[in-house]
Amino acid sequence: xxxFNEIAVVTVICIKSIPxxxxxxxxxVVAVGLVVTVLLAFLAMAAGFQQTLxxxxxxxxxxxxxxxxxAELNSGVSRDQARLIEEAPGVLKGPDGxxxxxxxxxxxxxxxKKSALPDDGNMKKAPKSNVTLRGLGPAGIAVRPGLKxxxxxxxxxxxxELMVGRALQKDFVGMNLGDTVKLGNASWxxxxxFELDGSVFESELxxxxxxxxxxxxxxxxxxxxxxxxxxxxxxxxLKDYAANDPQLKLDVTTEADYYAQQASRTSDLIQKLxxxxxxxxxxxxxxxxxxxxxxxxxxxxxxxxxLRCIGFSGTSSFLGTLAExxxxxxxxxxxxxxxxxxxxxxxxxxxxxxxTFSQIVFTFRLTPAVxxxxxxxxxxxxxxxxxxxxxxxxxxxxxxxxxxx
Amino acid sequence: xxDLYLLWRNLFRRKLRTFLMMLAxxxxxxxxxxxxxxNYAFEHGVDSVADNRLVVTNKITFIQPMxxxxxxxxxxxxxxKNVTYASWFGGxxxxxxxxxxxxxxxxxxxxxxxxxxxxxxxxxxxxFIHDRTTMLVGEAVAKKYGWKAGDRIPLNSNIxxxxxxxxxxxxxxxxxxxxxxxxxxxxxxxLFQHENFNESKTFGKDTVGWITLETDSATVxxxxxxxxxxxxxxxxxxxxxxxxxxxxxxFLAQLGNIALIITLVVGAAxxxxxxxxxxxxxxxxxxxxxxxxxxxxxxxxxxxxxxxxLGESVLLALLGGVPGLAVAALLVTLLAKGVSGAIxxxxxxxxxxxxxxxxxxxxxxITGFVPAWTALRLNIVTALGRL
Numbered sequence: 001x002x003x004f005n006e007i008a009v010v011t012v013i014c015i016k017s018i019p020x021x022x023x024x025x026x027x028x029v030v031a032v033g034l035v036v037t038v039l040l041a042f043l044a045m046a047a048g049f050q051q052t053l054x055x056x057x058x059x060x061x062x063x064x065x066x067x068x069x070x071a072e073l074n075s076g077v078s079r080d081q082a083r084l085i086e087e088a089p090g091v092l093k094g095p096d097g098x099x100x101x102x103x104x105x106x107x108x109x110x111x112x113k114k115s116a117l118p119d120d121g122n123m124k125k126a127p128k129s130n131v132t133l134r135g136l137g138p139a140g141i142a143v144r145p146g147l148k149x150x151x152x153x154x155x156x157x158x159x160x161e162l163m164v165g166r167a168l169q170k171d172f173v174g175m176n177l178g179d180t181v182k183l184g185n186a187s188w189x190x191x192x193x194f195e196l197d198g199s200v201f202e203s204e205l206x207x208x209x210x211x212x213x214x215x216x217x218x219x220x221x222x223x224x225x226x227x228x229x230x231x232x233x234x235x236x237x238l239k240d241y242a243a244n245d246p247q248l249k250l251d252v253t254t255e256a257d258y259y260a261q262q263a264s265r266t267s268d269l270i271q272k273l274x275x276x277x278x279x280x281x282x283x284x285x286x287x288x289x290x291x292x293x294x295x296x297x298x299x300x301x302x303x304x305x306x307l308r309c310i311g312f313s314g315t316s317s318f319l320g321t322l323a324e325x326x327x328x329x330x331x332x333x334x335x336x337x338x339x340x341x342x343x344x345x346x347x348x349x350x351x352x353x354x355x356t357f358s359q360i361v362f363t364f365r366l367t368p369a370v371x372x373x374x375x376x377x378x379x380x381x382x383x384x385x386x387x388x389x390x391x392x393x394x395x396x397x398x399x400x401x402x403x404x405x
Numbered sequence: 406x407x408d409l410y411l412l413w414r415n416l417f418r419r420k421l422r423t424f425l426m427m428l429a430x431x432x433x434x435x436x437x438x439x440x441x442x443x444n445y446a447f448e449h450g451v452d453s454v455a456d457n458r459l460v461v462t463n464k465i466t467f468i469q470p471m472x473x474x475x476x477x478x479x480x481x482x483x484x485x486k487n488v489t490y491a492s493w494f495g496g497x498x499x500x501x502x503x504x505x506x507x508x509x510x511x512x513x514x515x516x517x518x519x520x521x522x523x524x525x526x527x528x529x530x531x532x533f534i535h536d537r538t539t540m541l542v543g544e545a546v547a548k549k550y551g552w553k554a555g556d557r558i559p560l561n562s563n564i565x566x567x568x569x570x571x572x573x574x575x576x577x578x579x580x581x582x583x584x585x586x587x588x589x590x591x592x593x594x595x596l597f598q599h600e601n602f603n604e605s606k607t608f609g610k611d612t613v614g615w616i617t618l619e620t621d622s623a624t625v626x627x628x629x630x631x632x633x634x635x636x637x638x639x640x641x642x643x644x645x646x647x648x649x650x651x652x653x654x655x656f657l658a659q660l661g662n663i664a665l666i667i668t669l670v671v672g673a674a675x676x677x678x679x680x681x682x683x684x685x686x687x688x689x690x691x692x693x694x695x696x697x698x699x700x701x702x703x704x705x706x707x708x709x710x711x712x713x714x715l716g717e718s719v720l721l722a723l724l725g726g727v728p729g730l731a732v733a734a735l736l737v738t739l740l741a742k743g744v745s746g747a748i749x750x751x752x753x754x755x756x757x758x759x760x761x762x763x764x765x766x767x768x769x770x771i772t773g774f775v776p777a778w779t780a781l782r783l784n785i786v787t788a789l790g791r792l
Binding site: 023024026027028030031034035037038041068069070071073074076107108109110115116127128129130183184185216217221277280281283284285287288290291294295349350351352357359 | 429464561641660
């Protein structure tokens with residue numbers, strides 16, 4: 001028990017002495033905090049992006065595209081293929097007995113991000129961003145049960161009416177209820193704003209398929225078919241059906257898998273940028289931590305020697321010094337997490353997705369799991385930064401410590 | 406005893422501490438060098454583009470095609486010199502993940518417009534123009550897959566279907582390699598004949614993706630652009646004409662605010678060393694209070710001591726920062742090879758280096774300022790009394 005008492009006493013002495021080296025200790029805390037902030041900002045970006053795409057698409061929703069197309073943008077399916085899918089096994093039927101199948105058009109249009117708007121508000125000069133315009137079939141809304149119209153109403157089939165995703169509306173210029181949007185040489189009116197579980201669809205514009213086909217000269221061609229399945233297991237039946245019909249050269253996946261695959265690519269990239277940067281910066285902070293702790297040990301040399309004289313073990317000096325370093329870095333880690341939370345959590349950003357070739361709006365998310373990674377990095381810096389000085393503390397030759405004035 | 410000698414000995418009085426400071430500064434400048442180079446390449450990669458080049462795209466978005474007839478109509482607009490056109494093929498080799506920027510182009514006019522950007526051997530040039538089934542491969546692509554002139558390569562499209570056999574594959578022969586004539590030119594591309602493409606695809610016949618043209622001079626750019634867009638106003642495919650520079654910049658901007666992210670990260674790295682080094686310098690000079698008092702007693706003028714402390718901190722910043730930039734240069738070279746031309750012109754350029762050295766001096770001056778001031782104002786009597 002005595003050993004534990006000793007350790008406790010020395011730890012308290014070390015931590016209570018921190019204010020004596022206030023500026024040096026503060027610089028360690030801030031340096032570690034900055035490292036953690038950089039790491040967490042990147043990780044929160046990756047997590048937010050991933051969450052948006054992972055939240056997109058249900059497991060019981062099949063998406064069918066031309067074989068080898070990889071993305072809706074490259075795909076093309078015909079009306080006949082869509083009809084065949086309506087008769088496919090495993091497809092859920094709506095209350096009216098019609099199959100829940102929606103052939104969808106996927107085109108890219110230009111829009112202006114709020115952040116890209118020049119100071120004089122001249123829309124013509126603003127750099128444009130790619131945005132998805134999705135043409136929905138008659139069952140387009142029925143296949144997506146999670147849909148909530150938060151403002152206005154649905155578009156009326158056959159008219160130039162648009163529904164705007166919530167995320168897109170927040171991030172882009174002129175997408176509010178009642179606004180007129182010019183796409184090509186046709187004018188569209190925004191009649192509704194929708195939410196769909198924070199998914200990628202909220203970065204899209206929705207309109208009636210025939211009207212979009214007309215504008216883009218794509219009669220009878222669609223990019224994908226959405227089909228709601230009776231259960232996630234029904235995917236196999238649908239796959240078999242498509243494989244056995246030579247007219248259906250289509251790739252069949254669940255919507256959840258389709259978007260999850262896209263998520264992993266971009267968020268991997270963001271994490272691959274964030275970690276090396278944070279680790280490099282951590283070396284810089286480590287140098288600072290080592291320096292602070294060495295000067296702490298040097299300042300307490302006589303004190304440590306005295307403790308050793310009256311019978312305290314070297315272990316207690318070692319652990320006490322290590323504890324001081326860990327306390328400083330933990331404070332830095334928590335500071336970094338708090339700064340990230342205050343400055344970045346909930347921040348909206350958008351980027352061009354390589355697969356969809358259009359903007360995906362997402363929100364930075366500092367999840368507890370992400371924050372923990374930052375704190376762990378801080379503690380590693382604290383541990384290494386405290387270990388070597390602590391080693392010196394434990395081995396200070398008593399006579400020499402008194403010899404230095 | 407020269408000032409410099411004294412300065413050097415003072416700096417390395419505590420070797421471990423100085424080494425740690427140098428390490429922290431080193432890391433910050435490696436980060437600055439790499440990120441600064443990437444930012445520079447992004448911002449100036451498009452600057453090397455000729456000023457008098459305009460791009461015409463469909464107004465809806467640049468991936469929506471336009472009628473082929475637009476090419477000749479645009480060529481007839483006053484102020485237009487050379488016109489060429491291209492279409493996106495969605496090409497990949499073997500695996501859909503091996504995407505290659507593949508463009509169907511009109512060989513003769515394309516190479517006329519891009520004469521200053523690409524270096525092509527005359528023989529390859531001729532083959533490419535006369536043989537419809539050939540392609541011109543950018544240096545980066547040729548290196549990656551080990552292709553050489555004469556190789557027959559099955560190239561896949563993730564968009565189009567080949568009329569010949571209903572597959573998504575086009576067999577093309579390598580006519581030759583296209584090299585970058587300017588450092589900032591991207592060679593991660595494949596060019597093949599638009600005529601071949603137009604006749605063998607199953608849909609989208611007689612359309613072009615975008616039209617590139619040269620104006621008589623950059624001064625008439627705006628006029629020509631307006632004339633072209635007016636020409637197609639109220640047609641089924643309205644156009645948007647802008648300079649190739651603006652087009653490139655707008656595309657990069659779509660990825661996100663790269664410059665802001667880089668500035669924040671570099672700012673955080675510099676703030677870290679500012680804290681660490683600034684503090685340590687204060688500590689180091691405080692330890693020497695008595696020595697400084699002795700120097701002053703011996704008749705050293707205050708400004709000389711002031712200069713020495715500042716010199717010490719600037720030297721420290723340079724000793725950490727210069728190797729940092731050197732390592733950054735190495736990393737950037739490796740990175741440029743790794744991304745095989747995806748970021749054209751990626752290198753540690755002179756402006757980035759010069760600014761880096763400026764930051765080192767600034768860092769030294771800021772971190773040395775407080776201790777130097779303290780040393781300057783030091784009162785001999787109190788300092789010697791402080792035992």
